[in-house]
Amino acid sequence: MFHTYSYEALKVIQLTQVEAKQKNFNLIGTEHLLIGLIHQKSGIASSALRARKVTDVDVRKYAKSYLKQRKKLKPTAKVSYKFTQAVRRVYYNAYLEAKIMAAAVCSEHLLLALIDD
Numbered sequence: 001m002f003h004t005y006s007y008e009a010l011k012v013i014q015l016t017q018v019e020a021k022q023k024n025f026n027l028i029g030t031e032h033l034l035i036g037l038i039h040q041k042s043g044i045a046s047s048a049l050r051a052r053k054v055t056d057v058d059v060r061k062y063a064k065s066y067l068k069q070r071k072k073l074k075p076t077a078k079v080s081y082k083f084t085q086a087v088r089r090v091y092y093n094a095y096l097e098a099k100i101m102a103a104a105v106c107s108e109h110l111l112l113a114l115i116d117d
Contacts, residue, residue, distance in 0.1 A: 001090060004068065004095060004099075004104055004105055005095075005104060005105040006022065006096065006104040006105060006106045006107075008040065008106055009094075009104070009106050009109070009110060010044075010104045011040060012033070012036040012037055012040050012045075012110060013036065014036075014064055014108050015035070015036035015039045015040060016028050016032040016033050016035070016036035016087075017032075017041075017081050018036075019032045019035045019036060020032050020081060024101065025070055026080060026081055027081075027082055027083075027084055028081055028082070028083050028084065028087055028088065029087060030079045030084070030086050030087055030090060030117070031059055031060075031063040031112070033090060033110065033114060034054075034059050034114060035056045035059050035060070037049060037107055037111055037114075038050075038054060038055065038059065039055050040092060040104045040105075040107055043107035044067045044106070044107060044108035044111075045106075045107035045108045045110060045111035046107060048108075048109075048111065050073065059073075060097075060101050064071060065066050085116060089113075089117060090114050090117050091110075091113070092108065092113075093113035093117065094109040094113040095109075095114070095117060097109045097112055097113060
């Protein structure tokens with residue numbers, strides 16, 4: 001499915017992995033995706049989130065109690081990242097949204113699918 005994703009959308013997915021790695025999580029959830037969208041410097045989704053003054057600090061603060069339930073990894077552990085069911089659903093719905101428009105999946109499709117979920 002990722003073969004239909006734009007460079008921008010793939011960069012967002014990479015940023016989600018960076019966020020999960022920094023926090024020692026092997027499961028990538030919707031909160032990581034939202035932070036990835038915020039950290040993406042270009043694109044409609046990033047502009048929309050900045051316009052609404054959504055920051056990664058706000059997302060981390062809001063998700064802190066939720067993230068405590070997730071399994072943390074030891075910093076030295078070899079990491080194999082997996083997507084939560086919610087993130088897989090968002091990725092698939094973004095793909096469907098882009099397909100309707102006959103376009104590659106971009107960050108705005110990810111944001112729309114995330115909001116819809």
